Amino acid sequence: MVSDDRLVAGAGSPSGSPGGSPGGSPGGSPGAEPPILVSACLAGLATTHTGAAKPNRKVMELVRQGRAILVCPEQLGGLPTPRLAAEIVEGASGASVLDGEGRVVDTAGGDVTSSYLRGAREALKAARLAGSKVAILKARSPSCGKDRIHDGTFSGTLRDGSGVTAELLRREGLEILSEEDLEGRDP
Numbered sequence: 001m002v003s004d005d006r007l008v009a010g011a012g013s014p015s016g017s018p019g020g021s022p023g024g025s026p027g028g029s030p031g032a033e034p035p036i037l038v039s040a041c042l043a044g045l046a047t048t049h050t051g052a053a054k055p056n057r058k059v060m061e062l063v064r065q066g067r068a069i070l071v072c073p074e075q076l077g078g079l080p081t082p083r084l085a086a087e088i089v090e091g092a093s094g095a096s097v098l099d100g101e102g103r104v105v106d107t108a109g110g111d112v113t114s115s116y117l118r119g120a121r122e123a124l125k126a127a128r129l130a131g132s133k134v135a136i137l138k139a140r141s142p143s144c145g146k147d148r149i150h151d152g153t154f155s156g157t158l159r160d161g162s163g164v165t166a167e168l169l170r171r172e173g174l175e176i177l178s179e180e181d182l183e184g185r186d187p
């Protein structure tokens, strides 16, 4: 588990400004922590399927400090914003989607699996480019959800399983956190 220090180091420091160091920004000093990959909606960008943001104060602070890079896998996969809600079908998960067995469908019954896979691969590309070791991803999303996702019935019911991007990043060795994991951490 990432330490609290890794999430808050540099807060309030003049060097914590974007582009400053320490902080893991691309221009940061050698040996600095690499940037954390974060869901763009948590940083306040209006990227959700309804065209809304899901701002999280701690994630936004990481971005302000130049210590995070943003991705929206669904946009990177070529989907528009706003877009239809989508869920991983019943009985499947991000893992089975990656393995070619599960599918992701939208509320009109459209198969959007290929867009979700493409978005996951693009997010992984960004993570590798930046050297990210940790990702903070939006809970319950069919792309970004960690450990709990909607059950494929569009009824608001949750079940165990991760989103497609969260699962791919985990398979590639990143530590995955949700914004809910940040609760109770300082500041």
Ligand code: SF4
Pocket: 039, 040, 041, 042, 047, 048, 049, 071, 072, 073, 074, 075, 138, 141, 143, 144
């Ligand atoms: Fe994009 Fe992930 Fe946020 Fe959905 S949860 S809007 S895919 S960043």
